[in-house]
Amino acid sequence: MASKKSDITLYFLGASRAIRIAWLLEELSLPYELVSSPRAPNGLAPxxxxxxxxxxxxxxxxxxxxxxxxxxxxAIAEYICETYDTSGRFLPKDPAARAKVREWMSAAEGTFMIHGLAILYARWRLPEPAKEYLPEMEKGLSTNVHNDFDWLESELEGKEYLVGHDVTAADVLMGFGIEFIFARKLGTEGGDWPNVKKWLSRIQQREAYKRAVKKSGYSL
Ligand SMILES: N[C@@H](CCC(=O)N[C@@H](CS)C(=O)NCC(=O)O)C(=O)O
Structure with missing residues (x-):
């Protein structure tokens, strides 16, 4: 039971990482005000x-x-867990389990997103005369993505969620990146990761995730 009363406003850009936070807030049944906007035609925030x-x-x-x-x-997810998930369901109190959750929370941006985005940014920014090199460049960059997904695949063997037996902040942070990398085909060609696909669909079927999607209008 949280001792502090929440007064949360979430700034939500369409098709963005903000789904992580809306999902976490829904899982914790915390009320929040949404300030949202679709992306501008250039893909950035208006x-x-x-x-x-x-x-x-x-x-x-x-x-x-x-x-x-x-x-x-x-950092937002950690703050919300520390402040309002005082039972430690999403961010365990046990140091070993907590370190594992935090490992995935870091990997979500620092490993998975960085490798996926390298490909997206190449697609966006490679000058026109160099575009003929894009397929070769994507192929080279996809090695990192494959390595990351192979790791995730092996960690999910025989498991429903990343750490322990139930959903944690590890899944909350990781879910968006994996969904995004698959949706935009960022280096995933030629790969087969059945555990990852099942885990992602398990996330997408959670009631709290579906509520977050419905309220925010999130879609990739
Ligand atoms: N590392 C940051 C990344 C935040 C970020 O880059 N957000 C993107 C949306 S996913 C954004 O606001 N883009 C709009 C823009 O830069 O105009 C996080 O995990 O929150």
């Missing part, structure tokens, strides 16, 4: 939405809880 986000960078997700403002999805 300037008027960015201006509403109370951080210098103006990235999504960000939250405001009373007078506390937090950005970076892993």
């Amino acid at each position: 300037p008027e939405f960015k201006a509403e986000i109370p951080t210098e960078l103006g990235k999504s997700p960000a939250i405001k809880d009373g007078n506390i403002v937090i950005q970076e999805s892993a």
Whole structure:
């Protein structure tokens, strides 16, 4: 039972990592106000939405809880768990289990997203005359993605969720990246990861995840 009363506003850009936070809030049955916007035609946040986000960078997700403002999805998730999930369901109190959850929370951005985004940014930014090299470049960059997914596949062997027997902040952080990398085909060609696919669909079928999708209008 949380002792602090929440007063959370979630700044939610369409098709973004903000789904992690909406999902976590739904899992914890915490009320929140959504300030949301679709992406601009260039794929970025529209300037008027960015201006509403109370951080210098103006990235999504960000939250405001009373007078506390937090950005970076892993830091937001950790704050929410520490403040409102006092039973430690999503961020275990046991140091070994907690370290494992935090390992995945870091890997979500620092390993999986970085390798997927390298390919997306190449697609977006390679100058026109160099575009003929894009397929070769994607193929080279996909080695990292395959290595990451092979690791995830082996960790999910015989398991429903990443750490322990139930969903944790590890799944909350990892889910979006994997969904995104599959949806945009960022280096996944030629790979086969049945455990990863089953785990992702398990996440997508959770009632809290479905509520987050419905409320936010999230779709990739
Ligand atoms: N590492 C940050 C990344 C935040 C980020 O890059 N958010 C993207 C959406 S997924 C964004 O706000 N893009 C819009 C823009 O840069 O205009 C996190 O985990 O929250």
